[in-house]
Structures are given as structure tokens and as C-alpha cells.
Amino acid sequence: MTGPSKTVAVIGAGIVGVSTAIWLQRDGHSVTLIDKGAPGDAASHGNGGVLASCSVVPVTGPGLIWKAPRMLLDPSQPLFMKWGYVPKLIPWLWKYMRHANANDTRRISRAIAGVTSDSLSDHLALAEGTGAEKWIHPSDYLYIYNDRKHFEGDAFGWGLRRESGFTWEELEGQAFRDYDGVFGPELGFAAKLSDHGRISDPGLYVKDLARHFEAQGGKVIRAEFEDVARENGKVTGVRAGGTLLPCDSVVIASGVWSKPMAEKLGVSVPLEAERGYHLELVEPSIMPRAPVMIASGKFVATPMDGRLRLAGIVEFGGIDAPPSRAPFALLKKNIRAAIPGITWKDEVEWMGHRPAPADSIPVIGEVPGVAGAYLGFGHHHIGLTGGPRTGRLLAQMISGRQPNVDMSVYAPSRYTT
Structure with missing residues (x-):
């Protein structure tokens, strides 16, 4: 000082x-x-629990203005809307969508990297001597795709990660199964980033x-x-x-x-309230080795103490409306597709609000x-x-x-x- x-x-x-x-x-x-x-x-309390340093790619990537309407009309996609809220949302949404281009996305990515780039070390330094260290677990973080072609469809985002200094190992076919064999046969490719982490109970x-x-x-x-x-x-x-x-x-x-x-x-x-959902599977029969992002469903599955937390749904509808049922159903459908045969003893549902600035x-x-x-x-x-x-x-x-x-x-x- x-x-x-x-x-x-x-x-x-x-x-x-x-x-x-x-x-x-x-x-x-x-x-x-x-x-x-x-x-x-x-x-x-309700976040995905991943110390996701590599999450430097904003939602407003190039082409979002064309993708979003299709996602809203597809019940299998993780984007939901409380339609009565649309008139209030439009002024923010107009400003938000103006950033959905390559130049702005690169600029935003660099800014995000300035606060996320070494999250595990940042958390370890913060928690040192506090008693909270026990919740921090160094780990890999995997983005899981159907196949290499599916992965290459995200080339722009992976290019932004490379520009921010991130490197990754590509696991395909048997190499992916050898790393973690819990995932279904439809998922055959993973980009594995080391030096990440998870919090086993964020709250x-x-x-x-x-x-x-x-x-x-x-x-x-x-x-x-x-x-x-x-x-x-x-x-x-x-x-x-x-x-x-x-x-x-x-x-x-x-x-x-x-x-x-x-x-x-x-x-x-x-600033808009982005309504986020998580579903915790208590005492699951199968637990992934590390936190993963399932690209097809755009959701995260994070191992926690005695439970598996699923998160990643986006819904717009303000801060006053009660939770919707469809996001929880979609998370259950997606985890059963990603990890066939998984069962659990109980469920815990949560809905909260992420602060989303237009830029x-x-x-x-x-x-x-x-x-x-x-x-x-x-x-x-x-x-x-x-x-x-x-x-x-x-x-x-x-x-x-x-x-x-x-x-x-x-x-x-x-x-x-």
C-alpha cells in the first residue's frame, strides 16, 4: 500500500x-x-464450479445473429426465452448483438483474458491460509466433441484461445477412451487443457x-x-x-x-440478467475424471463432493419470473446422452442470475x-x-x-x- x-x-x-x-x-x-x-x-453458489481460464470466447461470436433465432425455436438447444419479457430485452439485445462480429469478438476475448488467464493460481493465492483451500482442486478441463470435424467447426474460438496463450492436447478415438471411458460412443474427440481447476462446493x-x-x-x-x-x-x-x-x-x-x-x-x-440453471445429481453412479464442456449441448459437468453439477443453460426473462421446467429437463436429457447408463439418488435444482453487460x-x-x-x-x-x-x-x-x-x-x- x-x-x-x-x-x-x-x-x-x-x-x-x-x-x-x-x-x-x-x-x-x-x-x-x-x-x-x-x-x-x-x-x-450456483456457477459451474470450473476455474475456466480458457473461457475467453464470448457468446457474441460471429454469426450469432443468425444462430440465435434457430436456437430459440429448437427445444434441444440451451437457449430459452420468457417471451413476455422480450419488449424489455430489446434495447439491451440490440447493443449486445452489435458485438457479434469477428473484430469485436477478438477485442472482447483479450479483455476477458485479462481477468481469467491464471485463475487457478489466483484462487490459490486468495485462499492461502483461509481454510478455504480444501475446496480448490487442480484439474484438467476438457471440451468434448462428437468428432474432429465437430471440433474444427469451433476453429474461430480455439484460435482466440491460442492468441491468449492457451495450448491443448487433442484426444481422439482410443486416446480419449483411455483418458476417460465414461462417455458414450457418439463422443469421440476432446481438447484437453491442463493447469485448470474446479471448486468442489462454490457456495x-x-x-x-x-x-x-x-x-x-x-x-x-x-x-x-x-x-x-x-x-x-x-x-x-x-x-x-x-x-x-x-x-x-x-x-x-x-x-x-x-x-x-x-x-x-x-x-x-x-446490463441484463441472464438466467442460469444448474442441476446437481446426488451420488451419481458414474463420475467424470475432470470437469468437461459437452460441446453438442453446450453444458458443463463438474465433479463435486458427492454429486455431479450440470450447468450452462441460458434464459432471458428478468429477475422476477420463477424458474422454467424445460432447462432442467434438457440438462437431464443431455447428461444421459453424454454418459449412457448414469443414475443418481437425488437431484438439486437451482436457478440464478448472471450479470451480462452488452459488451x-x-x-x-x-x-x-x-x-x-x-x-x-x-x-x-x-x-x-x-x-x-x-x-x-x-x-x-x-x-x-x-x-x-x-x-x-x-x-x-x-x-x-
């Missing part, structure tokens, strides 16, 4: 907020973590991190955020739960709920014109993967250090009103 110790309020107790709080605490600041819910709930992992933060003198407050108090263009406090908490700096890291909070500071992010790039940095106000949200599908790096970058900025990452691509200034 290059400057004096500060009093900092972090709004949001998911992986980004908890990571920020811990790194700030380690820099010697007095930190309070504020959330209306318990740490590790919401998307930080408990974040809760353990938060408990350590609290044990080290940090404060955790269950309260609803109301506003940021300011004087002469500087943060002086945070109002939450009817109480004013004095502070020098504030970080808004509340995922999809960050949008209205940021608007109070003059930053209007075109697919997280918003990270200080708010223009409000000294001491920082934003850290909008991670779309990479919240768990990029959370620790994001928290460290924010702590460096608040502590007066220059991050070794070009922060201009994440700057809130691109959305100031």
Missing part, C-alpha cells in the same frame, strides 16, 4: 466482493462487507473465505444497500439498512443487482467524478473464474498501486451518463 489505511465498504458478498474485501484487508485497510443475503449465495468456498475475512477483523453486515454519501465529489459513507456507515471508499460488486446502484453514481451500464466485458475501476467509488461487476459467465483477479485489481487501485493490466478496457467511464 502506497497511501494511508482507508475505511472501505464493499457492497456484495459473492466471489468478487469477498475477494476484494480479503485483498483490501491484506493491504491494511478497515473493510466492511455489506449484502442483503449471506456470503456465497446467488450466482457464487461453501465463498462462505469459508468470508468467515476468514471476519475472523481477521473484517465486518460483515446483512443489509440492503441504499446509496453512497458524497461531499465535494468524494465518497464519505454508505447508506444501508437505514444506517449511514462512514467510509473513504466504496466498491459495488453485487452482480446483476449492481446496475441500479451504479446508476446512483452516474454510470448506466447496459461482455466486466466493469472494473473508479467511477469518474466520484473519488473513492469503484465498480466490480458484469462478469457474465466468468464470475468465479475471474473473481479473485478482479478483487486484487480493485484492491491495488484503492491502495494506490498501478495494476500490471491495462484497466482502460474495463473502465466505468465507458458508461458514464
